[in-house]
Amino acid sequence: QIQLVQSGPELKKPGESVKISCKASGYTFTDYAMHWVKQAPGKGLKWMGWINTYTGKPTYADDFKGRFVFSLEASASTANLQISNLKNEDTATYFCARSGLRDWGQGVMVTVSS
Amino acid sequence: DIQMTQSPSSLPASLGDRVTITCRASQDIGNYLRWFQQKPGKSPRLMIYGATNLANGVPSRFSGSRSGSDYSLTINSLESEDMAIYYCLQHNEYPNTFGAGTKLELK
Numbered sequence: 001q002i003q004l005v006q007s008g009p010e011l012k013k014p015g016e017s018v019k020i021s022c023k024a025s026g027y028t029f030t031d032y033a034m035h036w037v038k039q040a041p042g043k044g045l046k047w048m049g050w051i052n053t054y055t056g057k058p059t060y061a062d063d064f065k066g067r068f069v070f071s072l073e074a075s076a077s078t079a080n081l082q083i084s085n086l087k088n089e090d091t092a093t094y095f096c097a098r099s100g101l102r103d104w105g106q107g108v109m110v111t112v113s114s
Numbered sequence: 115d116i117q118m119t120q121s122p123s124s125l126p127a128s129l130g131d132r133v134t135i136t137c138r139a140s141q142d143i144g145n146y147l148r149w150f151q152q153k154p155g156k157s158p159r160l161m162i163y164g165a166t167n168l169a170n171g172v173p174s175r176f177s178g179s180r181s182g183s184d185y186s187l188t189i190n191s192l193e194s195e196d197m198a199i200y201y202c203l204q205h206n207e208y209p210n211t212f213g214a215g216t217k218l219e220l221k
Contacts, residue, residue, distance in 0.1 A: 035210075037158075045150070045158065045201055047210040061209035062115075095157055101148060101203070102169060104157035 002026035004096055004105035011111045012086050019082040020108045022096030029077035030054045033099035036070060036081055039107070040092040050099070051079060086112045116141050116204050120213030126221040127192055135187045135216045137202035142183070146206035149178060149187045152215075153198045161200075162187060194220075 007021045022034065036048040049060040051070040058070040069082045083090055093107040117140040127133045137147070149162035160169045162178035165185055175190040189196055197220060202213040 044215045045152075045203075045212045047203070047212060049209070059208060097158075100160075100163070101150070101158075101205075102160045102163075104159075107157055 002098065002103045004098060004103055006094075006096060006105035006108045009109040009111070011113070013114055014086055014088060014112055016086050016112075017082065017084045018086060018110055019080055020094055020110065022079045022081075022105050024077045024079070024098070027098075030074060034070075034079040035097045035099065035101065037095040037097060038064075038092045039095065040089075043092075048081075048094075053079065083110070086110075088112050115209055116143060116207060116211050118202055118204055118211050118213040120202055120216055122216060123214065124217045124219065126219055128221045129192055129194060131192045132188065132190050133192060133218065134189075135200050135202075135218075137185045137213045139183045139185070139204055143204045143206035145180065146204055147178075147180070147185045148203045148205065150201045150203065151196075151198045152201065158201065189218075192218075 003025045005023045010018050012018050030053045033050045033052055035050040038046045038048050048064045051058045056072050067084045071080045079096055091112045093109050095107045096105040119138045121136055145165040147165040150158040151161050152158045161172050161176055165180045166178045177188050179186045197218055200216045204211055
């Protein structure tokens with residue numbers, strides 16, 4: 001069955017970086033794009049962008065241009081999200097979701113606090 | 115960016131009720147509209163795609179419809195397991211945009 005398994009929770013200080021992963025199984029990784037969605041505590045869902053898992057080309061929503069990087073380790077069927085220069089407002093759960101958004105990872109809670 | 119105006123933000127209802135949640139798109143999105151259900155501490159679950167199509171495994175009491183730029187999710191005969199937050203999402207163009215969510219709760 002299709003599974004997206006994300007890495008564990010992260011506690012970081014402002015200014016630090018974090019890299020979270022999303023490992024896919026149960027399908028051909030490069031056949032489906034991967035989307036990323038942010039959910040701040042108690043807030044709604046926000047679409048961050050997506051990455052073409054065949055070409056590696058990322059597309060970012062405007063609010064996620066600059067400090068956010070989508071990348072792949074295609075040989076490991078893994079998509080990554082790296083956030084640099086972390087800010088308090090980056091505190092959120094980050095979800096990966098396969099194209100079509102039928103299949104989601106379990107989410108990664110990133111907490112940014114001094 | 116396309117704005118998705120979702121209403122109501124909160125919907126108290128009783129078991130067995132029929133409820134409707136609506137999203138209005140600020141621009142034409144065709145039928146590129148999905149509905150998601152999210153329970154506390156869980157990932158979103160796709161309920162409806164293509165505005166009117168039931169996703170796999172979703173009970174038939176859920177349905178989606180469209181009237182112009184208004185898209186609706188209707189739940190017939192509400193059950194306790196339906197208590198959750200529901201979001202619409204337009205994916206006609208980038209950036210994809212979610213509605214603000216509707217919290218469905220027991221009256």
